[in-house]
Amino acid sequence: MSFQVLDPTPEKAPPVGQLAPRLDTLEGKTIGFISNGKEGTKGFFRHLDQILREEYGVAQVVSRTKSNYSAPADPHIVAEIKNWHAVVSGLGD
Amino acid sequence: MQLVSRIYEEDSISAVQELYHSNGWTDGLPIVPPTRDAVEACLEWVMMPPDQLIGIEPVRGLAITAEKLAINAVMAGCLPMHFPVVVAAWTAMMQEEFLMHGATASTGGCAVLVVLNGPIRLELGAGGTFNALGNSDRATAVIGRAIRLCLINLMDVRPGAIDRSTLGHPGKFSYCVAEDEEDTTWLPLAEQRGVPKGASSVTVMAAGAPRQLMNEWTTKPEEILETFAAEMRANLRHYSIHPGNYALIIPKQLREHLQAAGWTKTDIATFIHERARIHRREWAEVGKGAVVRDRGDSVYPAMESADQLLVVAAGGPAGGFGAVIPPWLGNKSHAVTLPLGVCIDCEPPNK
Numbered sequence: 001m002s003f004q005v006l007d008p009t010p011e012k013a014p015p016v017g018q019l020a021p022r023l024d025t026l027e028g029k030t031i032g033f034i035s036n037g038k039e040g041t042k043g044f045f046r047h048l049d050q051i052l053r054e055e056y057g058v059a060q061v062v063s064r065t066k067s068n069y070s071a072p073a074d075p076h077i078v079a080e081i082k083n084w085h086a087v088v089s090g091l092g093d
Numbered sequence: 094m095q096l097v098s099r100i101y102e103e104d105s106i107s108a109v110q111e112l113y114h115s116n117g118w119t120d121g122l123p124i125v126p127p128t129r130d131a132v133e134a135c136l137e138w139v140m141m142p143p144d145q146l147i148g149i150e151p152v153r154g155l156a157i158t159a160e161k162l163a164i165n166a167v168m169a170g171c172l173p174m175h176f177p178v179v180v181a182a183w184t185a186m187m188q189e190e191f192l193m194h195g196a197t198a199s200t201g202g203c204a205v206l207v208v209l210n211g212p213i214r215l216e217l218g219a220g221g222t223f224n225a226l227g228n229s230d231r232a233t234a235v236i237g238r239a240i241r242l243c244l245i246n247l248m249d250v251r252p253g254a255i256d257r258s259t260l261g262h263p264g265k266f267s268y269c270v271a272e273d274e275e276d277t278t279w280l281p282l283a284e285q286r287g288v289p290k291g292a293s294s295v296t297v298m299a300a301g302a303p304r305q306l307m308n309e310w311t312t313k314p315e316e317i318l319e320t321f322a323a324e325m326r327a328n329l330r331h332y333s334i335h336p337g338n339y340a341l342i343i344p345k346q347l348r349e350h351l352q353a354a355g356w357t358k359t360d361i362a363t364f365i366h367e368r369a370r371i372h373r374r375e376w377a378e379v380g381k382g383a384v385v386r387d388r389g390d391s392v393y394p395a396m397e398s399a400d401q402l403l404v405v406a407a408g409g410p411a412g413g414f415g416a417v418i419p420p421w422l423g424n425k426s427h428a429v430t431l432p433l434g435v436c437i438d439c440e441p442p443n444k
Contacts, residue, residue: 001104001105001106002102002103002104002105003102003103003104003105003106003108003109003126003128004100004101004102004128004129005100005101005103005109005112005113005126005127005128006096006098006099006100006101006127006128006129006132006164007098007099007100007101007164008098008113008118008127008161008164008165008168008242008246008247009116009118009161009246009247010155010156010161010247011097011098011099012156014153014154014155015153015154068195068425070192070194070195070196070198070199070422070425070426071192071194071195071425072152
């Protein structure tokens, strides 16, 4: 006995965002951090901030924290991204 | 009927099983082969074309169609008569306030609790008595399983992929309960939440595992409910401080004492709202002193308001047990109740 059965997954892949062009250098750039606000983000971003400034010459780090760590970033944070050269969005766990 | 899904041809039932398991399309248990006939029967039952759009998942923009829901429902063991509940539950889960992506991706590892109300429970043989939160009957088993298979296959909610649960819980196989409306004087949950009397409906909630309790040594409502409130306080102390929807499952033995004393679901919710709260300083007693800081006197209720409590009459006739089902993460996700039905040219729910 043979079976003809159907694929349970979507035919189309979900729309994916594209990575922004890579920066040639971080020297003098403004980097944004978007944290989900979980406990583990504090040490992670503090350390990253230090590395970016001291080892890569980053001019400014802007830190923002989402109001709901399980939802997408708040619109006002997303609106700020255009003022930054790069974004680091990290999870605390 | 024009189905768009890719078709696989296999020469045995075991080959079908291996195809689905090896592609990661199952929950680890055997599936019912989703043949064209079985899937079309589901779609005909709900009078939906295969490309009917159930919704767009808001975070990643995934389109959810009736055809794909039907395929996964068949795999879970659903008959056509079960499929309207699956469609309604998924429609409810896609409401913004449910926060489906967060609830299904979170390390917190909740499951989607589905509560059935109205005449469809009887049509499906969905049991709200013995073993109500377990393997009580075919209908609740396959409906709950269909919810999970749809998440796995339509949204890639697979362990280690979108599903980042640390532990999860057994309700992630299936988590569906029918309210025992015939054996209670209380309003059904859905009616309490605004659905017209007599309409069949689903309520979905991003829910942790049930916390069972027992108190068979009193008939006083205040004492019975104090045990429920204590279990909620334990959740506030040991798990999460966030207020939100809690569900209470109250079986017949305890329910009858409450009903005999004239307590309604609203009375219960009012009492629980008052009693299920803790001081922040109590965290120091359970190893969480580091986060008490200078706010030890702050009070944290389990719910922001009494109407966030979902009281469900269900469970076997004997035993002084009950259960508290806590929220995934308080108000990050809200329970959603929707009636079932065919809707022609009507507006999407809550819009």
